[in-house]
Amino acid sequence: MASLGLSLEPGYWQNFTIADEDLQFLYNHLLETEMPQTAAELAEVLIKERIHREIERLKREQEAGGELYQPKNHYRIGQALRFPALGMKQGVVVNVRPGFNPDYPPFEVIEVEFDSSTHKEFAAGLAEHSLNAPMVVNAQDPLLDAKYVIKHYGREIAAKLNAIFETNPDLVRIAGAWFPRALLVDVSIGYLNLAEAVLEMAGGGPLPTRAILEQIELPSDVNPKLTEFSLNLALQEDGRFDEVGPAGQILWFLKRLEPEAVQTPPVLLKYSAQDGLVKPPPNILEELNRLVYDELEDYEVPSEEVGEVTLSLIFPHWRAGTLPLAGPVATLFPTAYESPRVRFNFVDEEDGTPYPGWVVRPYRYIYGLKEWFARQGVIPGSLITVRQGEKPGEVFIRARKKRPTKEWLRTVLIGSDGGIVFTMLKHTLGVEYDERMIIIIPDPDRLDQVWEQMHHQRTPLERVARTMAKELAKLNPQGHVHAQELYAAVNLVKRCPPSALLAVLAGLPDVTHLGDLYFRLSEEEDRHE
Incomplete structure (x- = not known):
């Protein structure tokens, strides 16, 4: 039988709670290192400290509260013992008698009382037994292995630290990193005005903090990291500045020089949820969401890394020069710890031309492609491929081109009414496209007017969906309409996510689902209309 070792209780890290002692330790750690650190970094420090502290506690427990039971020793009535095999449970010897076993030399049996109703017997006076080995810390216990604990429990502990730190006025956070407020350098309004001038000369930004520091000459007779963090906090608390760097990088921009569509969603991307819609069957919604990417839908995070994604555009994104931050598309773009807006560069994969891009996290879209769409001849329904760049802050994009040919294509016309x-x-088209999403729009400005008219009249989504379904059905000999093409058509005049469209179709008595996302509008209903 292997000897027992000192170990933590199995649920120690699952039930981990942060004590005042832990917070004081981390605060002192930040004071000593004078380095801002993220909750994840501080969680690692705390885990290592806790493991060290628990090992010392286990050792102390071994030496206190009664003698440790070992089979080789002899015991007397009334003697207090602790039992490693029972989690250091303590009991009192209430009886000693001779033991007999032909396979062992003479020994004794002690009866131990743990409480008034629990008595157990143990061997004593046995010179040869595995439990006679001295108790040491169990080196094989994964709960005492810092790397194992950080890997399996570090994220949860970091989240708990963030939640506690947010209520602590003595700590401040910039780009996910925490620091004691007491150590910060005072940054006067004069230096902030200089920082504004520096950014204005740079076209609004983005600039890293160090580049700003070099030009405003903020005194740096203390730790340079402290000076940099102090300026970051001062800029963050001043409404003129916007921190737009991706996670792990701090970049500053002047808010008043940011594109309007970065601060406020374009009208065409705004969606007003409609009450009383019937919830669509989950399997049908999942089927449609596999065909389109819509920022208004919830997608599962891909379990594997995604190298590139090809998607097709709906009219609102094409017109606004945006892409949906949805599903696997979102994994290709930089994110941030806190910043609602992240500045990066699109790079045209054909010629290497950069285009400034913005990840607008609160509204889940990516802005900055209006010029690129025009140069590439992209239209609603075009196929666009996006992939991660080789450098941080870069995302490659390309239009799927083909030899220009003249084709019969779905075209939207607008009557005088x-x-x-x-x-x-x-x-004539020179780009590849999704056959169900492609829509040629000869007069986008006129379509914008229809959109505004729909908005002011608050035209119900049901009426828009039925009208579009009737029009599309005329182009199909069977009179069928596919949900994907209807989704693209409805979004010509009213912003509508797949779930809302399917909910509307499910609630219309004159619409029949034929399977495979095909629907039919009742001819009888058409005659009544």
Whole structure:
């Protein structure tokens, strides 16, 4: 039988609570190192300290509260013992008698009382037994292995630290890193005004903190890291400045020089949820969401790393020069610990031309492609491929090109009364496209007016969906309409996520689901209309 070792209780880290002693230790750690640290970094420090502290506690427990039971020793009535095999439970010897076993030399049996109703017997006076080995810390216990604990429990502990630190006025956070307020350098309004001038000369930014420091000449007779962190906090607390760096990087921008669509969502991307919609069947919604990417939907985080994604555009994103920050698309773009907006560069994969881009995290879209769309001849329904760049803060993008050919394509026309009509017309196109999403728009400005009219009149989504379904059905010999093409069509005049569209279809008595996302509008209902 292997000897027992000192170990932690199995649920120690699952039930981990942060004590005042831990917070004081971390505060002192930040004071001593004078280095801002993230909750994840501080969680690692705390885990190592806790393991050290628990090992010392286990050793102390071994030496206190009664003699440690070992089979080799002899014991007397009334003697207090602790039992390692029972989690250091303490008991009192109430009886000693001779023991007999032909396989062992003479020994004794002690009866131990743990409480008034629990008595157990143990061997004593046995010179040869595995439990006679001295108790040491169990080196094989993964709960005492810092690397194991950090890997399996570090994220949860970091989240607990963040929650506690946010209520602590003595700590401040910049870009996910925490620091004691008491150590900060005072940054006067004069230096902030200089920082504004520096950023204005740089076109608004983005600039790293160090580049700003070099130009405003803030005194740095203390730790340079302290000076940099102090300026970061002062800039963060001043409404003129916006921290737009990706996670792990701090970059500053002047808010008043940011594109309007970065601060406020373009009108075409705004969605007003409609009450009373029937919830669509989950399997149908999942099927449609596999075909489109919509920032208004919730997608599961991919379990594997995604290298690139190809997606097709709907009219609102094409018109606004944006992409949806949805599903695997979101994993390709930089994110941040706290910043609502992240500045980066799109890079055209064909010629290497950079285009300033913005991840607008609160509204889940990526802005900055209006010029690129125009240069590439991209239209609603075009296929665009996005992949991660080789450098941080870069994302490669390319339009799927093909030899220009004249084709019959779905085209939207607008009558004098503002009515929408779909027809098939020949157009020359040099980009690849999704056949169900492609829509040629000869007059985008006129379509914008229809959008505004729909908005002011608050046209119900049900009416828009039925109208679009009727128009699309005319282009199909079977009179069927696929949910994906209907999704693209409805979004010509009203922002609508897949879940809302399917909910509307599920609630219309004159619409029948034929399977495989195909729907039919009742001909009888058409005659009544």
